[in-house]
Amino acid sequence: MKRLYTLLAILAFTFSYAGAQIVTERCWHLDKVQFLEHKQDFWRSHKLFSTAAAPLSMFTGGYYNITEGHYGFGLAEIEYPYARNYFGISTINGWRFGNGLALGVGVGYWKYNEGYVVPVYGDARYFIGKQKNKFFLMGSGGFLMNFQDFDDYARFFGNPGAGISIPMAKNTHLSFSAGLMTQWVMKSNSTAHHRRDSYINMKLGLIFGK
Numbered sequence: 185m186k187r188l189y190t191l192l193a194i195l196a197f198t199f200s201y202a203g204a205q206i207v208t209e210r211c212w213h214l215d216k217v218q219f220l221e222h223k224q225d226f227w228r229s230h231k232l233f234s235t236a237a238a239p240l241s242m243f244t245g246g247y248y249n250i251t252e253g254h255y256g257f258g259l260a261e262i263e264y265p266y267a268r269n270y271f272g273i274s275t276i277n278g279w280r281f282g283n284g285l286a287l288g289v290g291v292g293y294w295k296y297n298e299g300y301v302v303p304v305y306g307d308a309r310y311f312i313g314k315q316k317n318k319f320f321l322m323g324s325g326g327f328l329m330n331f332q333d334f335d336d337y338a339r340f341f342g343n344p345g346a347g348i349s350i351p352m353a354k355n356t357h358l359s360f361s362a363g364l365m366t367q368w369v370m371k372s373n374s375t376a377h378h379r380r381d382s383y384i385n386m387k388l389g390l391i392f393g394k
Contacts, residue, residue, distance in 0.1 A: 248286060248393025250276040250307070254294060256365055256385030265298040266337055266367075267381040272300075276307045280393055283318075285310050290324065301328040303341070317350050322361055327370070341367040349391055357391040 255271045262268045272295055278288020286309045294301050305326025311318045323344045330337040345363020352358050368380040 245280050245282045246393060248278055248280050248288070248391060250278075250288065250290075250359065250389055250391050252276075252359065252387040252389030254292070254385060254387050256383035259382045259384065261381075264381070266296045266301075266339075268297050270294045270296045270383070272303075274303060278307065283311055283314060290326075294328070299330065299332050299337070301330050301337075301339075303328050305341070311349070317348060319346065319348050320361075321346050322363065328367055336369070338370050339367045340370055341365060343385065345385075345387075347387070352390075355393060359387070359389050359391050361387045363387075 251273070252275075253271075253273055255269075257269045258267045272293050274290050274292025274294075276288040276290035278286060280286040288307045290303070290305050290307050292303045294303060303326060305324050307322070307324040309320045309322040311320045313319070321344075323342075325340070325342040328337075328339045328341055330339070343363050343365040345361050347359060347361025349357040349359045363385055365383045365385045366380065367382075
C-alpha cells in the first residue's frame, strides 16, 4: 500500500513539473511575441515620424512661391537718377524640380529716390545639399518698367547672388540672399545721363511650397 502511495506521489510531482515547464515555455513564447510586436510598432512609428518630419528639412518638388522684401544701395557714381538706392517687394511663382533646381516668374514694385519701377523677370535658383539649412545660388533678370518716363528710364537688369533657406514650419522656409544687381537702359537713343548702374542688394522673404 505504501508503495502505491509513493508511486502516485511521484507521478503527481512529475505531472506538476511538466505542466509548470509547459506554462513557463508558453509565457516565454508570449513575451517574445509581444516584444517583437512592440519592436515593429516602434520602428513603424519611427518611420512615420521621420517621414512626417522630412518636409521641415527639405522640399520635395512642385509648385512654390517666394515673397521677398528688397533693399539695394548704389555703387560708384550714385548722383544720377535711379542710381542711389532702392527698396521694394516682389513675388515669384514657379516650380521646384526635386530638391535642386527651381524656376519661376516674378513681378514687384521697387521705389527709387526719383520714382518707381515695376520689375517683370525670370528667376532661377539651385539649392545645394540635403541638410536642414540649405544654401542656394540664384540668378534673375528681366525688365524694369518705368511708366513715368519709359523712354529714358525703362531698363533691363540682371541679378546674380547667393543665399540660405531656413525651415520654419511645414512647407515654409525663411530665405535670405545677397547679390549684385546691374541695370542698363533699354533704348540706344535714350537721353538718360547714366546708361548703367550697379547695386549691392539684399532680399529677405518666405518660400512657400511642397
